[in-house]
Amino acid sequence: MRFFSLPLAAKTKAAHPCGPKPHRGYSYIGQEKLSKVKDYEKGNRDAVEVYDVKVSILAPTSSSFSLRATIGLTWFLQESFDQGPVRDELYPNRWPDEDDIPNFRAFMERLYERCHQIHQQILQALALGLGLGLAFFRDMCDHNTSELRLNHYPGCEAAILHKGAKRISEHTDFGTVTLLFQDSVGGLEIEDQDVPGDYFPIPFENKAEMIVNIGDCLQRWSNDKFRATSHRVVLPPGSSDAWVRDRYSVAYFGKPNRSQVVGTLPELLPDGAKSKYSNITTWEYIDEKLSLTY
Template structure:
C-alpha cells in the first residue's frame, strides 16, 4: 500500500505571508491531520545545521562506553522518565492498540524492542530534573540538546496556534496553546542497532512495536534508513511506509491528548518501525543502524483531557467520548504499562 503524506510549507506562517496563505495552511493542517493523522512539515524554523547537529550528537551519545551511559540510566520503573533506556527495557507492545480498548496483547510472551533511547525534558521542569553525562565525556552535548528542545517547543506552539486558527475558520473556537503553557514535553534520541532480518520476521523482536504517542503532537526527525510505518486512518490494521526526503523534514503526528481534547475530530495515529521497503525482498542480511529524534509535545500535567465542550453535542449524538482525566494521569497510565 502506498500513501502520500501531505507536505506543508511553514513559510505560509511567516510574518510576510498573506492572510490567504496563512488561512490555507491552517486549513490544510487540519485536513491532513483529519485524514491521515499526520503531515510533513518543511521550512519550520529549525535551521538545517541544528538538525544535522542533533543527529551528530545522537550518534556520539550512543557510541559512548556503556559505563558512561549507565551513569545517566533511566530507572527500571516508569519515573522519572529521564536518561538512557537500554535495549529491551521498554515494552511498547504493552500499549499496542491500548487506546482502541485492547487491554491484553495477542502475544503474551511479548515482543523485544531492539532500541536504545535517551530522554530529556524542560530545563526548568519542577518535577523531574534531566540527567546529563559529565561534560568531559561528551563536550557540547547538553548545550545543543537544550537548544534543540527549545526550538522544537517553538514549532509545537506554532502548530497549536495554526490549529486554533484553522478551527476558527470552521467556526470553532478552541484554546490549545494555553493548555500547554507549562512545558512538560519530552525529547528523545533513538538508536536502533543493526539487526538481522530473520530475527525481525519471527514476530518476537521489533525495532519498535505498534503504538500511539501520549501527547498533543510528536515532531519526528528521521534519517534515511527507513522502516517507519503508519496505520491508515481509512483502513485500520493496514500500515504503509513513511520515509523522509531529508533529515530536515519534520513528520508531525497526532497524539492521544489531542484526540481526547477534540473528541476524535483529530485522532492519534498508530506507528511502528520494521523492515524498510528497500529490504523487504531480502531473506537474510542485516539492517543498517537507524537514528531518529522525537519531540513528544504535551499538555500541562494538571490540565484535563476531557473533550473541549465545542466538540461535544449530546443532542446531535456526539457525546463526550472520554472522561475527565488529567494529562498527567493519562501519561502515567501508558508509561506504567511500558515499564510494567
C-alpha cells in the same frame, strides 16, 4: 549519534530509573515495552502476549556495540535517551558526564527549546483552523512538560526482523502532537486509519523533513475528530541484505500542562454528541500509560 557511541558505562551514568517515572535519561534495549499500550485508545487494555525468540545482535565487524539477548517478538530493538524541560523541579533531567561527551547538554537544551516553539506554532495554527482563538490550545501547554527523545535502533540480522520482531512495536504517542525526524535507513510505517491493522511506509525525503503525528491527548480533546497516529518501525521495505543498518531518529513529544484535563473539550463536541473520554488530568493519564511501558 555521539551519545549512543559511548561505552555502556558512560551512557548508564544517565540511566533511566527502573520504574516508569521520571521519564528521563538512558533506556537500554528492551527496557521499554510499548506493545503493552497498543490500541489503548481503541479500548484494548490487554497487554500483547510476548513470544520469546533467542537472537544475537552482533555488529558484523568490530564495533562498540555488542549484545546477546533474549528478545520477545513484541519487544523492540531500540535504545533511547529522554529529556524534559531545562527547569523541572519534579523530574530533573539526567545527563552524561560533560567530559564523556562535551557540549551534549547545551546542544540538547537548545534543540528542546526550538521544538517547544514549533509545537506552540502548530497548536496555534490548529486552533485558527478550527475557528477558535489563537491561544486556545497553546495556553493548555504553556507550562512545558514535553519530552525530547533520541532513538537508536542498533544494526541487526535481517532474519530477526523477518521472524516478526520489530524495531519498535505498534503504538500511539501520549501527548498532543509529535515532531519526528528520521534518517534514510527506512522502516517507519503508519497505520491506514481507513483500514485498521494495515500499515504503509513513510520514506525518508530529506534531512529537513519533519513528520507531525497526532497524539492521544489531542484525540481525547477532539472526541476522535483527530485520531492518534499508530506507527511502528519494522524491516525496511525492499531490504535484501543479511544485515540491517543502524537507524536513528529524534522525537519531540508535545504534551499539555500536567494539571490540564484531557477529556473531550466542550468546544470540540458537536451538539448532541456524547463525550467518549473522562476528565482526568494529563498527569493521571500519562502516568497510567507509562506504568504499562516500564
